[in-house]
Amino acid sequence: xxxxxxxxxxxNPLHPDVFEAMVPYLxxxxxxxxxxxELGTRAKxxxxxxxxxxxxxxxxxxxxxxxxxxxxxxxxxAVRGIALARQNEGNHIIVSRAExxxxxxxxxxxxxxGFVVTYLLIDKYGIVDPERVKKSxxxxxxxxxxxxxxxxxxxxxxxxxxxxxxxxxxxxxxTDAVATAGNIPLNVKELGVDLLSMTAHQFYxxxxxxxxxxxxxxxxxxxxxxGIQEGGRRAGTENVPAIIxxxxxxxxxxxxxxxRMEHSGMLRDMMIEGMKHIDNVYLTGHPAxxxxxxxxxxxxxxxxxxxxxxxxxxxxxAASGSACTSxxxxxxxxxxxxxxxxxxxxxxxxxxxxxxxxxxxxxxxLEEFPKVVQRLREMSPYAxxxxxxxxxxxxx
Amino acid sequence: MQKAGEIRRWRxxxxxxxxxxxxxxxxxxxxxxxxDGIGMEGNPVCGDVMKIYxxxxxxxxxxxxxxxxxxxxxxxVSSMVTEIVxxxxxxxxxxxxxxxxxxxxxxxxxxxxxxxxxGADALKNAIEDYKSRHAQ
Numbered sequence: 307x308x309x310x311x312x313x314x315x316x317x318n319p320l321h322p323d324v325f326e327a328m329v330p331y332l333x334x335x336x337x338x339x340x341x342x343x344e345l346g347t348r349a350k351x352x353x354x355x356x357x358x359x360x361x362x363x364x365x366x367x368x369x370x371x372x373x374x375x376x377x378x379x380x381x382x383x384a385v386r387g388i389a390l391a392r393q394n395e396g397n398h399i400i401v402s403r404a405e406x407x408x409x410x411x412x413x414x415x416x417x418x419x420g421f422v423v424t425y426l427l428i429d430k431y432g433i434v435d436p437e438r439v440k441k442s443x444x445x446x447x448x449x450x451x452x453x454x455x456x457x458x459x460x461x462x463x464x465x466x467x468x469x470x471x472x473x474x475x476x477x478x479x480x481t482d483a484v485a486t487a488g489n490i491p492l493n494v495k496e497l498g499v500d501l502l503s504m505t506a507h508q509f510y511x512x513x514x515x516x517x518x519x520x521x522x523x524x525x526x527x528x529x530x531x532x533g534i535q536e537g538g539r540r541a542g543t544e545n546v547p548a549i550i551x552x553x554x555x556x557x558x559x560x561x562x563x564x565x566r567m568e569h570s571g572m573l574r575d576m577m578i579e580g581m582k583h584i585d586n587v588y589l590t591g592h593p594a595x596x597x598x599x600x601x602x603x604x605x606x607x608x609x610x611x612x613x614x615x616x617x618x619x620x621x622x623x624a625a626s627g628s629a630c631t632s633x634x635x636x637x638x639x640x641x642x643x644x645x646x647x648x649x650x651x652x653x654x655x656x657x658x659x660x661x662x663x664x665x666x667x668x669x670x671x672l673e674e675f676p677k678v679v680q681r682l683r684e685m686s687p688y689a690x691x692x693x694x695x696x697x698x699x700x701x702x
Numbered sequence: 703m704q705k706a707g708e709i710r711r712w713r714x715x716x717x718x719x720x721x722x723x724x725x726x727x728x729x730x731x732x733x734x735x736x737x738d739g740i741g742m743e744g745n746p747v748c749g750d751v752m753k754i755y756x757x758x759x760x761x762x763x764x765x766x767x768x769x770x771x772x773x774x775x776x777x778x779v780s781s782m783v784t785e786i787v788x789x790x791x792x793x794x795x796x797x798x799x800x801x802x803x804x805x806x807x808x809x810x811x812x813x814x815x816x817x818x819x820x821g822a823d824a825l826k827n828a829i830e831d832y833k834s835r836h837a838q
Contacts, residue, residue, distance in 0.1 A: 611773035630773035649746035687769035
């Protein structure tokens with residue numbers, strides 16, 4: 307059976323060169339980077355080399371990179387670490403409704419502990435309006451966190467404009483760049499952000515290695531206390547093999563970026579074009595300001611999990627933001643915040659493409675997907691429409 | 703070892719083979735144009751919707767079909783319900799509980815148990831519909 311992996315927003319396979327780079331650190335080079343003998347100092351040197359490579363990917367200084375265990379940890383660290391470090395200056399933080407749970411739930415934690423949180427509305431494309439950010443800033447505001455690229459709808463946010471507004475009001479800006487780092491060019495100086503989260507497994511590195519960029523001179527309260535690792539900002543013995551893998555993956559991502567973007571962008575456009583031939587399928591997210599490898603849709607009258615299962619039976623792997631695919635049985639808050647009716651959000655399906663996908667993969671999907679849709683619609687009581695349910699369709 | 707009355711264990715994230723069989727090859731899809739009872743349950747806004755059609759003869763269900771908007775579990779439940787009600791008396795059919803359906807499917811993940819609930823309720827609604835049509 308053919309296999310088409312279209313779930314790169316979930317995770318990516320390891321690049322073979324990354325694997326090779328990691329192997330010595332899983333075998334003989336097992337030293338603790340804090341040890342003073344050579345086995346330890348070699349591990350320390352290797353980590354510092356990785357830090358340089360990761361920094362170079364986003365035009366940061368190596369000492370501005372703090373390695374963490376995951377993108378979620380980096381996001382928790384940024385939001386909680388800055389809110390706490392600046393609590394004498396104010397108790398208000400701003401996040402958007404397009405954020406990942408690791409940001410939203412960190413904000414809720416702060417809310418329970420006396421902070422005030424503004425959850426910014428997003429438009430039908432999932433975009434945060436910088437003007438809205440401006441109006442939300444108060445004297446108490448210490449931090450704004452807005453996602454850079456949405457893994458659910460692919461939309462890329464106007465972070466530069468948001469950062470500019472924040473700077474004028476002396477508010478710190480964090481962006482969750484987990485979906486974008488290593489996938490599109492990122493320059494922290496140009497973006498003007500103070501903090502930025504990224505994770506290795508989104509650009510063919512291993513799971514278990516991620517990083518938070520913390521602008522030089524910015525004070526942040528650690529999430530994990532202990533030893534002096536990461537300059538005392540993140541304790542715990544380093545996950546050396548994963549960090550080495552992240553460094554190699556960052557180096558490869560930088561070298562191959564334009565090729566990868568062109569490749570997945572072309573496949574994405576092929577897919578979006580092909581989907582237009584199926585009735586009542588709507589693109590979600592911004593049509594132009596979107597991740598190169600991201601194509602997300604709502605398919606009317608059917609449900610996402612059922613689509614995923616039938617596609618998986620054909621060797622096609624994708625994702626959905628439907629209520630039935632989430633353990634919490636709630637449709638994606640991002641889709642709902644974009645104003646997509648809940649019944650339509652049930653038909654959410656997300657394809658995220660990567661370097662190993664081919665145009666044959668897209669042809670195969672475009673051959674199989676209409677059959678899946680038709681089969682489920684034949685089963686659906688809404689095959690002839692929503693009837694009196696009055697579902698307003700206002701997608702792209 | 704499964705104790706009597708206990709709902710079978712599931713593997714995290716994985717449907718039983720029986721659920722997958724009923725999802726991949728659903729029995730009794732479609733409408734019955736001259737159905738004696740029709741029952742609907744659920745709401746597309748929060749998840750699944752099941753519509754069950756029954757044909758009744760001498761207080762016995764002789765045919766059943768379904769239309770379902772929903773996940774794999776919802777479709778498998780609909781297929782299973784329409785299978786097990788056939789040739790049951792109306793009273794027997796009314797006694798089909800969500801646990802019966804889940805067990806017939808070799809268990810459902812905990813967050814999918816409400817699907818078997820929907821199946822049992824849609825069936826009850828279809829029987830009530832039949833009864834109200836034949837009350838006079």
